[in-house]
Amino acid sequence: MVFWAETVDRHELAAVQLTRLNSQIERVKRNLPALAHRFLEHGVGQKPVADLEELSAWPMMTKADLRAAYPMGLFGAARHEVARLQGSSGTRGKPTLVGYSQDDLAMWAEVVARCLTLVGAERGQMLHNAYGYGLFTGGLGLHAGAEHLGLTVMPASGGVTSRQCLLLEDLRPDGLACTPSYALNIAEHLVETGKDPRHLGLKWAILGAEPWTEEMRREVERAFGCDACDIYGLSEVIGPGVAAECHEAKDGLHVHEDHFLVEVIDPATGQVLEDGEDGELIFTTLTRQVSPVIRYRTGDIASLNHEPCRCGRTTVRMSRIKGRVDDMFVLRGVNIFPSEIERLVLAQGQLAPVYLLRLTKRAAMSELTVEVEALAGQDGEAAARELGRRLHDTFGVRMAVSVKDPGSLPRSEGKAKRLIDERDPS
Numbered sequence: 001m002v003f004w005a006e007t008v009d010r011h012e013l014a015a016v017q018l019t020r021l022n023s024q025i026e027r028v029k030r031n032l033p034a035l036a037h038r039f040l041e042h043g044v045g046q047k048p049v050a051d052l053e054e055l056s057a058w059p060m061m062t063k064a065d066l067r068a069a070y071p072m073g074l075f076g077a078a079r080h081e082v083a084r085l086q087g088s089s090g091t092r093g094k095p096t097l098v099g100y101s102q103d104d105l106a107m108w109a110e111v112v113a114r115c116l117t118l119v120g121a122e123r124g125q126m127l128h129n130a131y132g133y134g135l136f137t138g139g140l141g142l143h144a145g146a147e148h149l150g151l152t153v154m155p156a157s158g159g160v161t162s163r164q165c166l167l168l169e170d171l172r173p174d175g176l177a178c179t180p181s182y183a184l185n186i187a188e189h190l191v192e193t194g195k196d197p198r199h200l201g202l203k204w205a206i207l208g209a210e211p212w213t214e215e216m217r218r219e220v221e222r223a224f225g226c227d228a229c230d231i232y233g234l235s236e237v238i239g240p241g242v243a244a245e246c247h248e249a250k251d252g253l254h255v256h257e258d259h260f261l262v263e264v265i266d267p268a269t270g271q272v273l274e275d276g277e278d279g280e281l282i283f284t285t286l287t288r289q290v291s292p293v294i295r296y297r298t299g300d301i302a303s304l305n306h307e308p309c310r311c312g313r314t315t316v317r318m319s320r321i322k323g324r325v326d327d328m329f330v331l332r333g334v335n336i337f338p339s340e341i342e343r344l345v346l347a348q349g350q351l352a353p354v355y356l357l358r359l360t361k362r363a364a365m366s367e368l369t370v371e372v373e374a375l376a377g378q379d380g381e382a383a384a385r386e387l388g389r390r391l392h393d394t395f396g397v398r399m400a401v402s403v404k405d406p407g408s409l410p411r412s413e414g415k416a417k418r419l420i421d422e423r424d425p426s
């Protein structure tokens, strides 16, 4: 099942996007006067957009806008039209809430079903869904999309890894959905209890909700003997389902452009960047009714590629997320994303695919310690020296490497926390 919009001629697609964009802007002007006022302040929005490139002159929205509008100040629909609420976890205070009409829920299920098809799922197969169910969009988002495609869904939710393993062994699902770090946690648990994860017979894994690397993909694919593909999304745009990798190429995530318009900007200047240039992803929802966003700043760093894909789809592909704008840290003047260190840890071979980065401050200088675990039977100290050398070669700055006892680093039960910042806030 490949939806027409995924293989359509790009001019035809642009015409559909433009029509949908203008009706989305009309909805905002009708129902969200404060946002419409901001358009006017920027000298845009008086007349319909004639060309998609005009959008680069429009003001952007941020997470702070959503926070300030808590709980439902940016809902562009009457209360009785809101069928569902979801949101972010709000670890730093109040959550941000988004709403969905019945039509929004149907669109969401469709785009997630398309993501599942991208990674190789087929009607009649079974999905083990280990994304958390609740305010977080992962669980319910994958659930509805899988049902829409005609899969059998096991709503395992996150955590209680021993029970996840029991269900996986007894039901032998075709697919697994969770964060990549949790997939490895499940594999490790199976091995520790004397089982071989490859014997589960998994065909595909659809993994997301945290940045991950090619090296991590190889670990998951090796552990389970299945295809592992990336899925991307965020509640402010829809939830999971914004984009996913095709299993044919595994070379960038196809964006569902008939519903989500994507741009990449320089986060410092706001200037729109060309294909291949890393910058911040910006999304505009084209069809969302209750929580529309126009040029929403995601904080995620990636690049775009408009080349046709060998799977036959013509939709733009975004690269893996390199990191979040706010995850980046500076060490001796070098900008570093945790995912760049992950690549080196996993490429090492003698180290377990878990790590923790600890930032401290000594004599006014930031110091980074990379905490790792050696695999059984490996010389941990030698592996640490080798990793230290590779880190220095790659970044040009020294980082300490500390080898911990096997099993002592925290294992992910959802989104992995990779960076601990112990520097004084100053």
Ligand SMILES: [Zn+2]
Pocket: 246, 248, 249, 254, 309, 310, 311, 312, 313
């Ligand atoms: Zn493709």
